[in-house]
Amino acid sequence: MTEDLPSPALLPSGLTDLLPPEAAREAALVEAMHAVFAAHGYERVKPPLLEFEDSLLAGSGAAVADQTFRLMDPDSHRMLGLRADTTPQVARIAATRLGAVPRPLRLSYSGQVLRVRGTQLAPQRQIPQVGIELIGADSAEADAEVALLGVEALAAAGIAAPSLDITLPTMAPALLDAAGVEGDLRRKLARALDRKDAAAVTELAAIAGPPAVGLTGLLTAAGPADGALAALAAAELPPAARAIADNAAAIVAAIRARAPGLRITLDPVEFRGLHYHVGVAFTLYGPGNTGELARGGRYMSGEEPATGMTLYPDVVGRAVAPPAEPPRVFIPRGADAAAAAALRAQGFITLAALSDSDTPQSLRCSHILRGTVAAPIEENA
Numbered sequence: 001m002t003e004d005l006p007s008p009a010l011l012p013s014g015l016t017d018l019l020p021p022e023a024a025r026e027a028a029l030v031e032a033m034h035a036v037f038a039a040h041g042y043e044r045v046k047p048p049l050l051e052f053e054d055s056l057l058a059g060s061g062a063a064v065a066d067q068t069f070r071l072m073d074p075d076s077h078r079m080l081g082l083r084a085d086t087t088p089q090v091a092r093i094a095a096t097r098l099g100a101v102p103r104p105l106r107l108s109y110s111g112q113v114l115r116v117r118g119t120q121l122a123p124q125r126q127i128p129q130v131g132i133e134l135i136g137a138d139s140a141e142a143d144a145e146v147a148l149l150g151v152e153a154l155a156a157a158g159i160a161a162p163s164l165d166i167t168l169p170t171m172a173p174a175l176l177d178a179a180g181v182e183g184d185l186r187r188k189l190a191r192a193l194d195r196k197d198a199a200a201v202t203e204l205a206a207i208a209g210p211p212a213v214g215l216t217g218l219l220t221a222a223g224p225a226d227g228a229l230a231a232l233a234a235a236e237l238p239p240a241a242r243a244i245a246d247n248a249a250a251i252v253a254a255i256r257a258r259a260p261g262l263r264i265t266l267d268p269v270e271f272r273g274l275h276y277h278v279g280v281a282f283t284l285y286g287p288g289n290t291g292e293l294a295r296g297g298r299y300m301s302g303e304e305p306a307t308g309m310t311l312y313p314d315v316v317g318r319a320v321a322p323p324a325e326p327p328r329v330f331i332p333r334g335a336d337a338a339a340a341a342a343l344r345a346q347g348f349i350t351l352a353a354l355s356d357s358d359t360p361q362s363l364r365c366s367h368i369l370r371g372t373v374a375a376p377i378e379e380n381a
Contacts, residue, residue: 014118014125025322026128029313030110033130033153040149042108042132047089049082049111056081060299061088063276067115084115086129087308091301094135103136103304110313121291124314131296131310138305140247143298144254147282150294150309151262154284157313158320162293163263165283166225166252169271169297171244172215178238179212193219193269211238218268225252228266244279251280276300282309290319329374330365339372348374 011017018026034044052073057065069082083089086109094105110130118125132149134142147164154162172193176186185208192200193215201219205212214235221231229252232245245268252264279298286293293316296309331340331352340350351363360368360377367374 012125014115014123016124016126021322021325022317025317026313029157029316030128030130032156033311033313034108034110036153036156037108037132037149040106040145042106042149044108044110045090045093046109046111047083047086047093050080051083051089051092052076053079053081055092056083056088059088059091059302060276061085061091064088064115067117069114069116082114084113085310086111086113086131087133087299087310090133090308091135091306094133094304094306095302104142105135106132107135108132128313129310130313131294131308133301133306133308135301135306136304137307140250140254143251143280143282143307144258146296146307146309147251147255147284148259148262150282150284150296150311151259153311154286154293154316157316159286159290159293159316161263162284162286163265164255165265165267165285166248167267167270167281167283167297168244168248169275169277169281170279171218171241172269172271174238174241174244175211175215176208178241179208179210181208181212189215190271193271211236211241215269222267222270223265225264225266228268232268248280279307284309284311286316286319288319291315293319327367327374328363328365329367329369330360330363330377331369335369336372339369342372343369343374 038044053070057068064084067084069084071080071082073080090107090109094107098105108131110128113127113129115125115127132146134146151162151164172190176189181189185204189201189204189208189212192204196219198216198219202216205215214237217231217235221228229249232248235245237245248266252266255262255264276299277297278300281297282295283292284294285291292312294309294311296307298305298307300306326347326349328349328351329340329343331350333353333356340352344350348367350369351365365377367376
């Protein structure tokens, strides 16, 4: 007795088919974002879906090693990795194929990534990405450019008032290093900061001593950028931490000089999921409970300073109202082809009858070509 075969529509967990009209909407959002990037001089690259594991997971790629699918290449007999993030691939391209191109290097990309696991909040394992990398520039102006390009790209996609959250993932480690905190106490403090447990942070920081004792004040300072920057300015910080705070202030000033109305928040001691960042990190949120629309920050692209941002067009698509569908016009058999072409030039969608059984209703058309005019179906019923 044979078991029934699974339905051909059944897919692995975290993977879905994207159907009309959502697939077209996502593609349009990606192209709208790329148009913004191209206007600012960012040139598109297209890395392969698979790479040799040792190169794919080098540098910043090590941060997603546990999320990377691996398989054996039957040709070379070497292990391959299926990308879980595109940024490490762009870093490889910059260091090799574009190594002789003058810096700073401005690159953009888009494509799908696949991850071993989703999360409770984001169970999808195949994720569309579109993003930019600015490689070879180490300045507040470079970080501000990338953050503001993310804002502009979201505006082109229909989100006019995002908020920018800035975090300093190197601040807490700098304070713990200066206090000489290691081992179990460091792990406990990191967990307390991760949970935003101010009472536990206060208790553990008191054991660690200065300058770790300042962690509680910085933890509670998270919020609007002005308040957080004031707390950083007033805090007694060791030289490495002071440099981090001054850099954050310079980036906020550079952003505000170009976008004074942008809402900016700052969390001085947030570091979750930011293990490869060496400077500020950015997250862009839309109005309401839209979730993360984009994420990025400063990192090392091989031996070069770099900053970048990845946008998530699937999340962006859920955060904006769907655009009105262009009218669908039924083109009867034998109709004037030039008239149909003229309608397409005006923005109509035309669907030509291929047999006598095709009807406006079967092709989901709201209009029909009459002479050279797209006439609503209701008027011709």
